[in-house]
Amino acid sequence: MNVMVLGSGGREHALLWKLHQSKQIGKLYAVPGNAGTAALAKNLPLSVEDFEAIGNAALENEIGLILVGPEVPLVQGFRDFVEAREELRHIGIVGPAKVGAMLEGSKDYAKAFMSRHNIPTAAYRSFGPEDLEAGYAFLETLTPPYVLKADGLAAGKGVLILDSLAEAREELKAMLLEAKFGAASARVVIEEFLSGIELSCFVLTDGNSYKILPTAKDYKRIGEGDTGLNTGGMGAVSPVPFADAGFMQKIEERIIIPTVEGLKQENIPYVGFIFIGLIKVGDDPYVIEYNVRMGDPETEVVIPRIASDFLELMQATANGTLHKTTLEVSPEAATTVVMVSGGYPGSYAKGHEILGLGNTSDSVVFHAGTQAGPDGSVHTSGGRVLAVTSYGQDFKEALKTSYKTIEGIQFQDANFRKDIGFDL
Known part of the structure; x- marks a missing residue:
C-alpha cells in the first residue's frame, strides 16, 4: 500500500521511519517533508493546507492511506474534504473530522466537553x-x-x-x-493553576475501540531546570517512571474511557490519535489539554517503542478494525534530545550546514527543521532542527547515548538541554 504523511517535522519523520519498517508498505510520500524524510519517502512540495493539491497528488500516486501529522489541516477539515469528494473516499484517513478536531481547535470547547463528561480538569x-x-x-x-x-x-x-x-x-x-x-x-x-508533574498519554482510536500507546514526558522550556521561554519541545522520555499500573488504571477509567465514550455519545466520529496532556496532582490525574494528533517531540520516543507492524495499526484504525489488532510495546526506554538553532525560540538564523550526520549509528536522528542542498548537504531550516533518539534499559542509559551522539553532530550556534529527565 502507498501511504502519504502530511507534515514536515520530527514527528512526521518518526511516523515515516516506522511505516517504512512494515512488510506491506509500498511507496511512501511526505507532504512537504524535510531532508530526513527524503531518505524514506518522496517529498512533495505542497502546503498541508492545500487540500485540492493533496487530493490530486493522492490520486496520481495511488495512495491508499493518509496519516495527518499536524493539527492545522485537521482543524481546517481535511478529513471532511476527502469524504466529500467521491473519487477520494476510498482513501483511509488517520485523523479526526473537523468537529472532533475542535478538541484541540478550541480550548473552550474542550473544557466544556470535559465538564459534560465529568473528566477531571482544572x-x-x-x-x-x-x-x-x-x-x-x-x-x-x-x-x-x-x-x-x-x-x-x-x-x-x-x-x-x-x-x-x-x-x-x-x-x-x-x-x-x-x-x-x-x-x-x-x-x-x-x-485554576494545578501543581504537580506532567506527562502525556496517547490513545489510538477507530471511533469504537482504542489502544493506549506508551506514555511520554516532554520538556517545553528552553532553559535547564525548566526555566526560560516555552518552546515546541526540547526533549522527551518514554515510559514515564511514575506512571505505574495503578496510575494508568486511573487514567483509563477516569479520562480515556469517558473521552472515547463521550465522543460516541455526542455522535462525533473520531478516527486517529488523541493526545491527552495530563498532570499528576497528588495521586490523581487531571487533563490539562487535548491534542488531536501525536505530539512532537513525544512521537520520537513513543513510536520507536512500538513493536507491532505500524501500517497494520494505521489501516485497522482507518477501517474500524482496531479491536482485532494487538499492540506490542518494547520494554526498553527511549529518550530524545532536541538540537535547536541558536536564538530559538526567539529569532534565529537558518541555512547553517549540519555536519556529522553519518556518525550516528547508536541513535536514530529524526529531522525536524532541515533542508537538503542540491549537493546532498543538509542545512538548518527551522528552530528545532534534529531530535536525537536512543534506547536503553532505563531513561538514564538511553540519555547517555543521545548525548554521546550529539557530541558528533555540529552546526553553527547549536543548542540543546543537558538535563532532560532531571525531575524524574
Whole structure:
C-alpha cells in the first residue's frame, strides 16, 4: 500500500521511519517533508493546507492511506474534504473530522466537553472581548499563579502562566482587545493553576475501540531546570517512571474511557490519535489539554517503542478494525534530545550546514527543521532542527547515548538541554 504523511517535522519523520519498517508498505510520500524524510519517502512540495493539491497528488500516486501529522489541516477539515469528494473516499484517513478536531481547535470547547463528561480538569471560565471586566473579576477570585489560554490554535505559544495579578490583567487585555495571539485569542480561557508533574498519554482510536500507546514526558522550556521561554519541545522520555499500573488504571477509567465514550455519545466520529496532556496532582490525574494528533517531540520516543507492524495499526484504525489488532510495546526506554538553532525560540538564523550526520549509528536522528542542498548537504531550516533518539534499559542509559551522539553532530550556534529527565 502507498501511504502519504502530511507534515514536515520530527514527528512526521518518526511516523515515516516506522511505516517504512512494515512488510506491506509500498511507496511512501511526505507532504512537504524535510531532508530526513527524503531518505524514506518522496517529498512533495505542497502546503498541508492545500487540500485540492493533496487530493490530486493522492490520486496520481495511488495512495491508499493518509496519516495527518499536524493539527492545522485537521482543524481546517481535511478529513471532511476527502469524504466529500467521491473519487477520494476510498482513501483511509488517520485523523479526526473537523468537529472532533475542535478538541484541540478550541480550548473552550474542550473544557466544556470535559465538564459534560465529568473528566477531571482544572476549574475554569472563558471570556470574550465584551467580558473583560468579568475576566478581571474572575482573576481576583483565584490564587496565583494565573493561567491564561488563547482559545484557538496559537502554535503552542498561547498559554501564559503569570505570578502577578496586575500582569495577568494586562495580558488578558492584550489577548482579548489587542489580539496578542491573533484570532486565536478572540476568546480566552482562565483556569485554576494545578501543581504537580506532567506527562502525556496517547490513545489510538477507530471511533469504537482504542489502544493506549506508551506514555511520554516532554520538556517545553528552553532553559535547564525548566526555566526560560516555552518552546515546541526540547526533549522527551518514554515510559514515564511514575506512571505505574495503578496510575494508568486511573487514567483509563477516569479520562480515556469517558473521552472515547463521550465522543460516541455526542455522535462525533473520531478516527486517529488523541493526545491527552495530563498532570499528576497528588495521586490523581487531571487533563490539562487535548491534542488531536501525536505530539512532537513525544512521537520520537513513543513510536520507536512500538513493536507491532505500524501500517497494520494505521489501516485497522482507518477501517474500524482496531479491536482485532494487538499492540506490542518494547520494554526498553527511549529518550530524545532536541538540537535547536541558536536564538530559538526567539529569532534565529537558518541555512547553517549540519555536519556529522553519518556518525550516528547508536541513535536514530529524526529531522525536524532541515533542508537538503542540491549537493546532498543538509542545512538548518527551522528552530528545532534534529531530535536525537536512543534506547536503553532505563531513561538514564538511553540519555547517555543521545548525548554521546550529539557530541558528533555540529552546526553553527547549536543548542540543546543537558538535563532532560532531571525531575524524574
